[in-house]
Amino acid sequence: MENLWKNNLRKIEPYVPGEQSKEQNIVKLNANENPYPPSPKAIEALNSFNCNSLRLYPDANASKLKQALADYYNVTPKNIFVGNGSDDVIAIAFQSFFNGKLPIVYPDLTYSFYPVWCSLFNIPYKTYPVGEDFRINPDDYKEANGGVVIPNPNAPTSIGEGLDFVEKIMNYNRDSVVIIDEAYVDFGGVSSVELTKKYENLLVTGTFSKSRSLAGLRLGFAIGSESLITVMEAVKNSYNSYTVDSLAMEMGTASILDREYFDSTCKKIIATRERVTKEMRSLGFTVLDSSANFIFATRDDLSIKDMFEYLKARKVFIRYFSLPRIDNYVRISIGTDEEMDIFLTELRGYLKK
Amino acid sequence: MENLWKNNLRKIEPYVPGEQSKEQNIVKLNANENPYPPSPKAIEALNSFNCNSLRLYPDANASKLKQALADYYNVTPKNIFVGNGSDDVIAIAFQSFFNGKLPIVYPDLTYSFYPVWCSLFNIPYKTYPVGEDFRINPDDYKEANGGVVIPNPNAPTSIGEGLDFVEKIMNYNRDSVVIIDEAYVDFGGVSSVELTKKYENLLVTGTFSKSRSLAGLRLGFAIGSESLITVMEAVKNSYNSYTVDSLAMEMGTASILDREYFDSTCKKIIATRERVTKEMRSLGFTVLDSSANFIFATRDDLSIKDMFEYLKARKVFIRYFSLPRIDNYVRISIGTDEEMDIFLTELRGYLKK
Numbered sequence: 209m210e211n212l213w214k215n216n217l218r219k220i221e222p223y224v225p226g227e228q229s230k231e232q233n234i235v236k237l238n239a240n241e242n243p244y245p246p247s248p249k250a251i252e253a254l255n256s257f258n259c260n261s262l263r264l265y266p267d268a269n270a271s272k273l274k275q276a277l278a279d280y281y282n283v284t285p286k287n288i289f290v291g292n293g294s295d296d297v298i299a300i301a302f303q304s305f306f307n308g309k310l311p312i313v314y315p316d317l318t319y320s321f322y323p324v325w326c327s328l329f330n331i332p333y334k335t336y337p338v339g340e341d342f343r344i345n346p347d348d349y350k351e352a353n354g355g356v357v358i359p360n361p362n363a364p365t366s367i368g369e370g371l372d373f374v375e376k377i378m379n380y381n382r383d384s385v386v387i388i389d390e391a392y393v394d395f396g397g398v399s400s401v402e403l404t405k406k407y408e409n410l411l412v413t414g415t416f417s418k419s420r421s422l423a424g425l426r427l428g429f430a431i432g433s434e435s436l437i438t439v440m441e442a443v444k445n446s447y448n449s450y451t452v453d454s455l456a457m458e459m460g461t462a463s464i465l466d467r468e469y470f471d472s473t474c475k476k477i478i479a480t481r482e483r484v485t486k487e488m489r490s491l492g493f494t495v496l497d498s499s500a501n502f503i504f505a506t507r508d509d510l511s512i513k514d515m516f517e518y519l520k521a522r523k524v525f526i527r528y529f530s531l532p533r534i535d536n537y538v539r540i541s542i543g544t545d546e547e548m549d550i551f552l553t554e555l556r557g558y559l560k561k
Numbered sequence: 562m563e564n565l566w567k568n569n570l571r572k573i574e575p576y577v578p579g580e581q582s583k584e585q586n587i588v589k590l591n592a593n594e595n596p597y598p599p600s601p602k603a604i605e606a607l608n609s610f611n612c613n614s615l616r617l618y619p620d621a622n623a624s625k626l627k628q629a630l631a632d633y634y635n636v637t638p639k640n641i642f643v644g645n646g647s648d649d650v651i652a653i654a655f656q657s658f659f660n661g662k663l664p665i666v667y668p669d670l671t672y673s674f675y676p677v678w679c680s681l682f683n684i685p686y687k688t689y690p691v692g693e694d695f696r697i698n699p700d701d702y703k704e705a706n707g708g709v710v711i712p713n714p715n716a717p718t719s720i721g722e723g724l725d726f727v728e729k730i731m732n733y734n735r736d737s738v739v740i741i742d743e744a745y746v747d748f749g750g751v752s753s754v755e756l757t758k759k760y761e762n763l764l765v766t767g768t769f770s771k772s773r774s775l776a777g778l779r780l781g782f783a784i785g786s787e788s789l790i791t792v793m794e795a796v797k798n799s800y801n802s803y804t805v806d807s808l809a810m811e812m813g814t815a816s817i818l819d820r821e822y823f824d825s826t827c828k829k830i831i832a833t834r835e836r837v838t839k840e841m842r843s844l845g846f847t848v849l850d851s852s853a854n855f856i857f858a859t860r861d862d863l864s865i866k867d868m869f870e871y872l873k874a875r876k877v878f879i880r881y882f883s884l885p886r887i888d889n890y891v892r893i894s895i896g897t898d899e900e901m902d903i904f905l906t907e908l909r910g911y912l913k914k
Contacts, residue, residue, distance in 0.1 A: 424807035454777035
């Protein structure tokens with residue numbers, strides 16, 4: 209008779225978020241964060257914000273932010289959805305679009321949150337293995353399914369695909385909604401936003417956390433046909449009408465408007481990535497061609513886990529996944545040139561051991 | 562064959578958020594917002610915030626904010642859950658605790674989001690009518706159920722109940738989780754937080770949007786046993802690990818620490834509420850005894866809807882619900898004394914018409 213209420217508690221495998229060390233003076237290359245600060249115009253927007261207005265609820269429709277995104281991406285505000293980080297946006301997309309009986313499909317190596325949302329929302333799913341070269345084969349996605357999710361560039365592989373790839377996926381999938389998760393696209397990937405005008409069932413998602421250096425603000429968005437966005441708005445308004453706070457809207461808008469700073473920091477990260485890739489290859493590593501703000505690397509004759517632990521002990525944090533197929537790889541976020549020099553120095557130290 | 566993907570879209574009645582006029586110079590008494598600005602210490606926390614740190618993800622565990630709340634409420638951080646507004650918190654609580662077959666129960670006149678979440682999460686529900694005096698009868702809540710949700714004070718009725726009431730509810734409901742939604746408690750209600758130490762199945766929720774003047778920041782919390790909080794954390798981490806942004810955590814913490822400002826604004830609102838209640842009663846209105854930052858009023862010989870429209874045309878916005886039992890009532894949020902004087906002047910103008 210005791211504690212019968214416990215029977216109705218949600219049974220769920222707790223998802224453990226990535227390790228965030230509180231240590232000082234570490235080189236933090238483990239969360240794909242941007243090493244550069246947000247746009248000075250975004251900071252100025254915060255500094256000139258009328259704090260007294262925080263007593264009022266935010267604009268539930270986020271009109272100003274949607275307009276800035278619409279102008280940037282050459283769509284209309286009705287094609288834009290904004291949320292509390294792209295995790296919030298994609299989770300709402302899953303609830304909005306994946307209500308069929310067939311499993312949704314995505315690559316076996318990809319963002320680890322997809323199966324977590326499937327479990328939370330009781331969505332059946334199936335994965336297709338990426339190739340030996342870690343590339344996604346679009347022909348795998350011919351089979352009837354309940355939906356498709358593909359990050360482009362993919363994580364943790366860092367590989368980006370072109371519009372021909374996305375068009376193939378779209379042509380195979382006229383009967384389900386396709387989500388292209390573009391969290392990393394601004395670092396040299398190719399965006400499918402223009403294709404949302406051609407395919408009513410294509411949703412493209414993005415985030416302010418990577419290329420816009422605003423991970424701490426929680427801001428993400430989706431772009432798609434009005435048919436798709438309307439359903440997402442209905443689901444959002446049934447859950448929490450005010451997901452995006454007033455400060456995030458102001459800073460996000462200013463960040464989108466500051467194209468120059470955005471271009472310059474993305475270019476810096478790309479240049480650093482190319483340099484580090486070259487140096488690691490010269491040290492005997494296999495480094496996949498990256499279109500993201502991180503690289504994915506291995507060296508067959510090393511225990512990469514051991515290398516990861518060595519670097520961690522020396523306060524250089526990179527990301528190791530104890531997962532099938534990639535348990536001898538590491539993911540290294542691209543920091544500043546100075547941070548990457550420390551990383552390379554420690555790496556050379558490990559190799560000389 | 563066309564657009565088969567539309568079959569898998571979520572069919573949901575779009576919830577329409579409360580009207581937010583963009584008109585200037587209105588007296589806005591329709592959203593239960595606080596007329597006073599946030600704590601100067603919260604604003605100072607924002608002004609001294611290191612914006613460069615926004616490039617990093619927030620502390621997913623919100624340690625600093627949880628510690629401040631724990632100290633304030635005399636519990637431990639493990640008894641605290643924080644989220645993106647109390648809508649987010651209560652929605653997560655519904656998903657965490659209401660997974661049984663029996664309907665959850667709540668009053669017929671209450672927060673309009675409860676049935677919306679039940680619809681979104683497929684939770685069966687049943688309502689018990691409040692009495693003729695709009696009070697909730699605890700004896701209604703004896704029947705076996707899948708969970709209980711009661712706002713205390715209730716909205717839109719404004720009526721607060723004491724701990725004897727909550728203890729009665731707890732004693733009738735040993736087999737289900739009981740949520741007491743305390744969005745309005747700081748304006749003279751009695752908090753049940755202490756009872757969470759006695760009843761492992763009691764969850765109390767709160768918000769920074771009303772008494773702390775931070776509606777624009779999106780910050781809410783829940784207090785309960787570790788058994789309850791652990792499940793909520795697991796559900797949150799399966800949905801969006803970083804619901805609360807770094808700015809909200811800093812401002813929220815500073816607001817909690819500034820007890821003096823908090824006490825003084827709550828007291829001012831209570832004093833204004835008592836004055837307006839008295840004045841409206843002297844004008845022939847029935848005004849329920851309020852423990853909230855709003856009052857609920859009627860006058861049998863008037864068309865309250867007509868009065869509402871008259872005031873709206875004169876830029877005084879109050880809230881009218883076209884709902885059974887209360888379609889001749891209005892809910893009036895308590896503004897500054899100056900705002901309430903304008904309201905009373907326009908009200909007298911209407912009565913003299």
